[in-house]
Amino acid sequence: MSDDGDIEVEGLGLDENDPMRSFLPATFGKKNTETDVAAQIGRTKRIVEAPAATLQRTKQEDLAEHKIQGQEPASKDYGSGHDYSSDDQSDDDDEDDFPVSHELVLKTHDRAVTTTALDPAGARLVSGSNDCTLKLHDFASMTPTTLRAFKSIDPSATKTSANSETHPINHIEFSPHSGGQFLCISAHPQAKILSRDGLVLAEFVKGDMYLRDMHNTQGHISEITTGTWNPVDRNICVTAGTDSTLRIWDVNFKRRQKEVIVHKSRAAGSAGRTRMTAVAWGSPAQGGNNILVAAALDGSLVMWSGNGPYSRPTAEIREAHRPDTWTGGVDISSDGRMVVTRGGDDVIKLWDTRKFKAPVVTVSHPSTSDHYSVTNIKYSPNSANILTGSATGHLHILNSGNLKPELITPVTPGSPLITVDWHEKLNQIITGSANAEVHVLYSPNTSSRGAKEVMSRAPKKRHVDDDPNFTTDQSAGLSGDSIVAPNGVLTGNTASTSFAARHPTVGLTASGRSRDPRRPQIPMQTPFMKSQPDEKHINESIPLSSMRDEDPREALLKYADLAEKDPLFTNAWKQTQPKTQYAELSDEEEDAGPDKKKARHLLAVEIMLEA
Numbered sequence: 001m002s003d004d005g006d007i008e009v010e011g012l013g014l015d016e017n018d019p020m021r022s023f024l025p026a027t028f029g030k031k032n033t034e035t036d037v038a039a040q041i042g043r044t045k046r047i048v049e050a051p052a053a054t055l056q057r058t059k060q061e062d063l064a065e066h067k068i069q070g071q072e073p074a075s076k077d078y079g080s081g082h083d084y085s086s087d088d089q090s091d092d093d094d095e096d097d098f099p100v101s102h103e104l105v106l107k108t109h110d111r112a113v114t115t116t117a118l119d120p121a122g123a124r125l126v127s128g129s130n131d132c133t134l135k136l137h138d139f140a141s142m143t144p145t146t147l148r149a150f151k152s153i154d155p156s157a158t159k160t161s162a163n164s165e166t167h168p169i170n171h172i173e174f175s176p177h178s179g180g181q182f183l184c185i186s187a188h189p190q191a192k193i194l195s196r197d198g199l200v201l202a203e204f205v206k207g208d209m210y211l212r213d214m215h216n217t218q219g220h221i222s223e224i225t226t227g228t229w230n231p232v233d234r235n236i237c238v239t240a241g242t243d244s245t246l247r248i249w250d251v252n253f254k255r256r257q258k259e260v261i262v263h264k265s266r267a268a269g270s271a272g273r274t275r276m277t278a279v280a281w282g283s284p285a286q287g288g289n290n291i292l293v294a295a296a297l298d299g300s301l302v303m304w305s306g307n308g309p310y311s312r313p314t315a316e317i318r319e320a321h322r323p324d325t326w327t328g329g330v331d332i333s334s335d336g337r338m339v340v341t342r343g344g345d346d347v348i349k350l351w352d353t354r355k356f357k358a359p360v361v362t363v364s365h366p367s368t369s370d371h372y373s374v375t376n377i378k379y380s381p382n383s384a385n386i387l388t389g390s391a392t393g394h395l396h397i398l399n400s401g402n403l404k405p406e407l408i409t410p411v412t413p414g415s416p417l418i419t420v421d422w423h424e425k426l427n428q429i430i431t432g433s434a435n436a437e438v439h440v441l442y443s444p445n446t447s448s449r450g451a452k453e454v455m456s457r458a459p460k461k462r463h464v465d466d467d468p469n470f471t472t473d474q475s476a477g478l479s480g481d482s483i484v485a486p487n488g489v490l491t492g493n494t495a496s497t498s499f500a501a502r503h504p505t506v507g508l509t510a511s512g513r514s515r516d517p518r519r520p521q522i523p524m525q526t527p528f529m530k531s532q533p534d535e536k537h538i539n540e541s542i543p544l545s546s547m548r549d550e551d552p553r554e555a556l557l558k559y560a561d562l563a564e565k566d567p568l569f570t571n572a573w574k575q576t577q578p579k580t581q582y583a584e585l586s587d588e589e590e591d592a593g594p595d596k597k598k599a600r601h602l603l604a605v606e607i608m609l610e611a
Contacts (some may be wrong), residue, residue, distance in 0.1 A: 035089050035458040040144055041444050044102045044455055099427050099443035100409055104451035106438040108135045108149045113432030114374045115419050117172045122426040122450050124196050127438050128169030139450050145459040153198040156186050170374055171226045177234035185227045189220040189240050202254045214245050218256045231290055240276035256501030261310045267298040274298040290574035293339055295327035315356035321345050326369035329377030340386055342377040344369035363403040366391050370418045381424035389417025411439050418512030428448040
C-alpha cells in the first residue's frame with residue numbers, strides 16, 4: 001500500500017506471448033456465454049500461401065498445364081487470375097466470384113472419397129468411398145465440434161458376417177426432382193435406389209452372363225461404372241456398364257430395364273464390345289428435347305436423343321479421346337448446347353452438340369483416371385464455369401467458353417482431388433479427395449445455409465457419451481450417468497441418454513464387427529429371431545414341450561412307481577393277475593456265471609447230437 005492510501009496491484013511477470021496466459025482468466029465476474037459466430041467462421045478461413053521462391057515457377061507450370069491447343073490466349077494477362085498472388089485486392093475478387101474463401105472439412109472415411117451428392121434442398125450430404133461405405137451427413141444436426149456422419153451404411157452388404165462381399169462406391173446422385181431417394185452405383189452389376197436415410201428402396205436385376213446378345217438380357221452382366229437421372233421424368237434413370245450397354249430403368253419396375261442401348265465398338269480386336277465409362281443426361285433449361293451423351297473406353301463419344309428412339313445414335317465421334325484411355329468425366333451445360341469431357345489422355349475437350357464432329361476447344365490437363373477412374377468434371381449451376389480437380393490436389397475453375405483457368409486454388413495439396421460438385425441453392429462447392437477428406441468450400445457473403453449454418457451454431461459441450469470408447473459397457477450403452485440397481489437391472493431412460501444405444505452403428509465396421517478388438521461379436525437379431533416366441537411361452541402353451549430337453553430313459557423311469565401301483569391298461573386284472581414266479585438258482589449256478597452256463601449248455605447240445 002502506498003503512502004496516500006491507494007492500493008497497488010502487482011501485475012503478472014509474464015510476456016504477452018507466454019503460453020501460460022491461455023490458462024489464466026481474462027476478466028472477472030460473470031462471463032458472456034453467447035457464441036462468437038464471426039470468430040467461428042474466421043477459424044475456417046482458408047489460408048493459401050505460396051513460397052516466394054517457387055511463385056514464378058508455379059505460375060509457369062500451371063500455364064503449361066492449361067495450354068490451349070489450337071487457340072491463343074485472348075489477352076496478355078492470361079493466367080493472372082490465379083490464387084497464387086499475395087495481393088489482397090485479387091484475393092477479395094476471387095472470394096466474391098467463387099465461394100472458396102472458407103472451408104469445412106469432414107473426415108469420416110477411411111479411404112479415398114470417390115463421389116459426393118447433396119439433395120436438392122442442400123440439407124443432406126452423402127459421400128461414397130473406396131472403403132465400400134456411404135456416410136450420411138445432416139447439416140441441421142452438425143455443430144463446429146461434432147463434424148461427423150450420423151449414419152454409415154454398406155449398400156452391398158446383405159448380412160453382418162466376416163465373409164460378406166463389399167464393393168467400392170463408384171457414383172451416387174440424388175434425384176433432381178425429389179430429395180427422398182438417390183441412385184447408388186457400386187462396383188457391382190446391380191444398381192440400387194436408396195432413401196435419404198439409407199434404406200434400400202429398389203435393387204435392379206442382374207442379367208444372364210451366358211447370353212451373347214445384350215438385347216436379350218434383363219440387366220447388366222458386369223460391373224456398372226456410373227449412372228444418372230432423367231432430367232424430366234423423376235422415375236427414370238440410366239446406368240452405364242462395362243458390358244458395352246446403357247440401360248434405362250424405371251424405379252417402379254426393377255425386374256427388367258425399360259430400354260437397353262448396346263454400343264458396338266469398331267475398334268480392332270474388340271469383338272464389337274467395349275466399356276462405357278461415363279454418361280450424362282441433360283435438358284435445356286428453357287425447354288426442348290433432352291440429350292443423352294456417353295463415353296466409351298475405345299475413345300468414342302456417342303449422343304442419343306433423350307426421348308428415344310435408341311436404336312441408332314444421333315451422332316457419334318469415334319476418336320473423341322485416345323483409345324484405351326478412361327474418360328471419366330462428361331457433363332452437359334444448362335442450355336443443352338455444350339458438352340465437356342475429361343479424358344484419360346490428359347486433355348479436356350469442349351464440344352458443340354449442334355456441330356458434333358470436332359472439339360471447339362482442347363486444353364491439356366493431367367489426368368488421374370489411371371488411379372481413380374471416377375474423376376469427374378462439372379459445370380457450375382449457371383454454366384459460366386467448369387470445375388475439375390487435379391493430381392496435385394488443386395481445384396481448377398475454368399471458363400466455360402475457352403477453358404481458360406479463372407481460379408486455381410489448393411484444396412488437398414499432395415493428394416489428388418477426385419470429385420467436385422457445385423450446389424446451386426447453397427452456392428457451395430463440395431470436393432472429395434484421395435486422402436479420405438470431404439471439403440465443403442463456402443463464402444460467408446454469398447453462400448447460404450449448409451456449412452455456413454453449421455459454423456454459426458454454438459459448439460456442443462463435450463460429454464462422455466460422445467465417444468463410445470469411453471463407455472463402460474459399449475454393448476448395453478452403460479455409462480457413468482446410468483443407475484445400476486442391486487439386482488443388476490439398468491434403471492432410468494438409458495435409451496435416450498446413452499450414445500451407444502442411440503447410435504448403434506457408430507464404432508462398427510461395414511460388416512457389423514466392432515472396431516474395438518476387446519469387444520466380443522454380438523450376433524445380429526434377425527427378423528426370424530424376432531418372430532420366435534420365448535421359452536416360457538412355449539412351455540405354458542404347448543403340452544409336454546419341456547420333454548425336449550429331458551433324457552428319454554429318465555422320463556420313462558419316473559413313471560415306474562406309478563405304473564406298478566396304479567397301472568393304466570391292466571388295472572382291471574390287478575386282483576386276478578397271477579404273481580410271477582421265478583426259478584431259484586443254486587449256489588453253484590450263481591458262482592458259475594454266464595460264461596460257464598453257456599459252456600455247459602453247449603456241451604449238452606453236443607451230447608444230444610451224438611446220441
